Amino acid sequence: MALDYEVYDLGNVALQRGATIRDCKMAYKTYGTLNPGQDNVIVYPTWFSGQHYENEWLIGAGKALDPTKYFIIIPNMLCNGLSSSPSNTPEPYNGPRFPQVTIYDNVRAQHRLLTEKFGIKRIRMVAGWSMAGLQAFHWGALYPDMVDVLAPFCGAARCSRHNFVFLEGVKAALTADAVWMEGWYTDKPARGLRAAARVFAGWGLSQSFYREQLDAKALGFSSLEDFLVGFWEGIILPRDANNLLAMLWTWQNGDISDNEIYKGDFKAALRAIKAKTYIMPSKTDLYFTPEDSEIEAANMPNAKFIPIPSVWGHFAGGPGLNPEDGAFLDSKLKELLAS
Template sequence: MSDATGCWTISDVPLQCGAMLPQLRLVYQTYGELASDRRNVILYPTSYGAQHRDIDWLVKPGGILDPTRWFIIIPNMLGNGLSSSPSTGDLPGLAEQGYYFTHWDNVTAQERLLRDVFGIEQVALVYGWSMGAQQAYHWGALYGDRVERIVAVCGTARTTEHNRIFLESLRSALTADPTWNGTTFDGIPERGYHTFARIYASWAASQAFYRAGLYRQQGYESLEDYLWRGWEQNYRRRDPRDLMAMLDTWLHCDVSDNPLYQGDYERAMGAISAKTLVMPSTTDLYFTPEDCAAESALIPGAVYRPISSIWGHRAGNPVYSPDDAAFLRDAVQTWLHGEG
């Protein structure tokens, strides 16, 4: 078993928004060994604000994704600060002109990475949480004959209007900072980071989570300590331009908004032929169980299996919740072994 980090680049890539990207850089991490028939592949796209080292805690022997059996690839999402992003210099002048990345851009680049670098034509599973789940749905709709299974955890294939309000509030928090000049930041958005983190924290966990004070189980001394160390310091690791770029990708998420489906959302969902497991959290405020159930009903043969948890959206990335992690592990292992 071996892990490896790679960086794949291609030149002159047309983005869905209409811009031409002089160079597209896709940074990825692999775990395990690729089988001789190249059919033991799990693709695990990143979520909002995350880079591969932030989400690979579940990749371990006996874990939710087991590298002793599967070859796991984490492609870093465009805009996340490792792959092409405003902060990497791969978008000279483009970010200031209002261009943006979409999941069409992410997934079509990932598909080329799999083919050109690894010779992979078939994916056993696309596993994604949050914005990773958005990418999993796009994989199912765009490359249906290439994807055997999908596990979509706490995410939707299209951004809802309610979710859009949350995203716009985050964008407003950053752009209300005095360092925002209308197109970019002239300095560190101290007030922007502060407000951004508190908005995010208020939505990410449920009301029951805060009533129970579960953040103290993670070693935080108080609510303020949790908001500062658990949220604000975390997002201060990211360039604010990258945070904006990923917000724009999330805002533009629609599995049917592409040349293949031309806005026909139900047709795009109905075209997903992969065996799909939809796993929302029962207390998620971003991607509500009702929204996820409605989408599940549009996918032929999809199974809807919610995570009963008070951890809200973070039940889908349960670093600190052993019960939720065990539930996810059992569900994923059952799904991978064809027993679902």
């Protein structure tokens, strides 16, 4: 079967936390053509557990991410099953032995892909939902002179303490499965994956979403249980459990100031972002709250706080479930690209 993506060989990648991924691979897909001036580049990373094809809903002719105008690169995050991950790395670093990877590590690897493979020196925009928003903020802080505009939506510049606690619940549910075996499972820990999906279900969408019964009215599920199984368990069950846990660690340890450049000074890292930025939280997001986004915008020199007026919680930002949210997001991305 032909792959619909390419793989860049990064060689041995020394990670922020001290380990090394040997023969590290970054899977990526491009859309459109790099123009002669190399000034039409959009970087659009993947989200927690997502792969490039799950980003494609926001790309198309006439949309903000228009491949007839822009050269769009979707780098797959490390640990997502396509780039180097617990599930595809040979012994001895396979499964739960896979090294801890930070968002910083991901963005440094993506920078190598852009500069070494394509010779790109300037990025028009970095945009992304959820953990891709974490990556967008990192691009702005780590390479402030390279990025024109940033559009993190339903994301944050660091994982908040409340967000961290929520993710502890996901991890606890996943690893409570009897077949988990400390990550050395031989059978898929399906009960743990289903349990983790139900933890996500209470957080990914807002109270208003459930009150208004949009699981039935907008998405067509026949009952709440049908939605929990068909939608939430349907998302999580196909994923590899070790990959999910590795990415949960990456998420929990996401922080633009946690590196040798900013040495933990979060406000200094925010102040260093030169790119014009639209910070677009969902008004009802329980993962990355509007309050956190307001604090970020207030400490950045060129940022605008633009909440998405939605009851779809975190899923206002993707992956294309609610057409109204998609249209709002697309219009703001067009506005930002035109500025």
